[in-house]
Amino acid sequence: MKLRDRVVVITGAGSGIGRASAMAFANEGARVAVADIRVAAALETVRHIGEAEGIACAVEADVSSADSVQQLVDQTIRAFSRVDVLLNNAAIQVNKSVEDTTVEEWNREIGVNLGGVFLCSKFFLPHLKKTKGCIINMASVNGFFVEPTCAGYCATKGGIIALTKAMAIDHGKEGVRVNCICPGYIDTGLAWEYFEMQPNPAAAREVASKLHALWRIGRPEEVSRVAVFLASDDASFMTGAAVVVSGGFGSGLPPSA
Numbered sequence: 276m277k278l279r280d281r282v283v284v285i286t287g288a289g290s291g292i293g294r295a296s297a298m299a300f301a302n303e304g305a306r307v308a309v310a311d312i313r314v315a316a317a318l319e320t321v322r323h324i325g326e327a328e329g330i331a332c333a334v335e336a337d338v339s340s341a342d343s344v345q346q347l348v349d350q351t352i353r354a355f356s357r358v359d360v361l362l363n364n365a366a367i368q369v370n371k372s373v374e375d376t377t378v379e380e381w382n383r384e385i386g387v388n389l390g391g392v393f394l395c396s397k398f399f400l401p402h403l404k405k406t407k408g409c410i411i412n413m414a415s416v417n418g419f420f421v422e423p424t425c426a427g428y429c430a431t432k433g434g435i436i437a438l439t440k441a442m443a444i445d446h447g448k449e450g451v452r453v454n455c456i457c458p459g460y461i462d463t464g465l466a467w468e469y470f471e472m473q474p475n476p477a478a479a480r481e482v483a484s485k486l487h488a489l490w491r492i493g494r495p496e497e498v499s500r501v502a503v504f505l506a507s508d509d510a511s512f513m514t515g516a517a518v519v520v521s522g523g524f525g526s527g528l529p530p531s532a
């Protein structure tokens with residue numbers, strides 16, 4: 276087991292990549308704080324982990340709220356006494372151009388996706404410095420290659436890549452590593468909602484598949500395995516990295532190929 280007795284906090288762990296990561300970390304012996312704005316979903320993840328004889332607790336948390344994040348810190352410390360890994364994974368995606376995005380939608384998307392990384396990192400860093408732990412931020416290939424009708428989302432993911440590198444420089448001397456993962460399309464609710472917004476969702480999914488060199492969309496487990504690696508001692512000399520887990524997204528193949 277690569278992470279025996281480490282304590283891992285995962286935001287947005289009630290579904291998709293976050294849930295797969297919570298289960299993968301628990302399988303490697305970590306104790307997991309499963310945080311999500313939807314507490315029922317977080318409890319469901321904890322149930323799955325319990326069935327596999329892992330250890331986890333559910334915490335209701337809105338990563339865009341400083342008070343809520345402070346409570347997440349307090350509940351994690353109360354449950355497990357320490358924190359070794361923070362996986363900033365929670366995000367939302369507004370499927371609109373800038374012109375169509377309302378001011379409220381913009382502020383919410385920035386607040387959750389980028390603000391959530393800031394708040395969780397800020398409030399967990401004092402604990403991560405004690406354990407010489409690490410932060411993993413879930414960015415996206417959209418931080419490098421943008422796509423239509425998700426302008427704010429692309430902006431937040433580009434911001435997360437820069438924020439990752441900035442935090443790595445500021446906290447490396449304290450022994451805290453900070454990396455991010457940039458997935459391609461992954462088979463979760465976030466991607467399904469994007470397809471549903473298109474005139475022909477099935478065709479949109481097909482086109483999206485062929486944007487990847489592997490001609491398919493990824494599975495949440497294919498991202499969570501990389502998160503486990505980045506948290507483990509195998510990645511002890513990695514910091515400030517943007518690790519692309521994209522099946523070769525944007526490798527130059529036209530959608531009609």
Ligand SMILES: NC(=O)c1ccc[n+]([C@@H]2O[C@H](COP(=O)([O-])OP(=O)(O)OC[C@H]3O[C@@H](n4cnc5c(N)ncnc54)[C@H](O)[C@@H]3O)[C@@H](O)[C@H]2O)c1
Nearest residue numbers: 287289290291292312337338365366413415460461463465
């Ligand atoms: N699915 C993809 O194609 C894809 C591609 C690249 C990157 N990502 C990134 O992966 C991460 C996980 O997304 P996913 O694909 O698993 O989607 P998902 O919608 O299944 O999971 C997102 C989770 O975040 C939670 N959440 C939303 N707002 C929150 C808030 N304010 N506070 C706490 N939790 C909140 C949701 O309840 C949900 O459980 C995101 O950062 C996303 O941007 C996804």
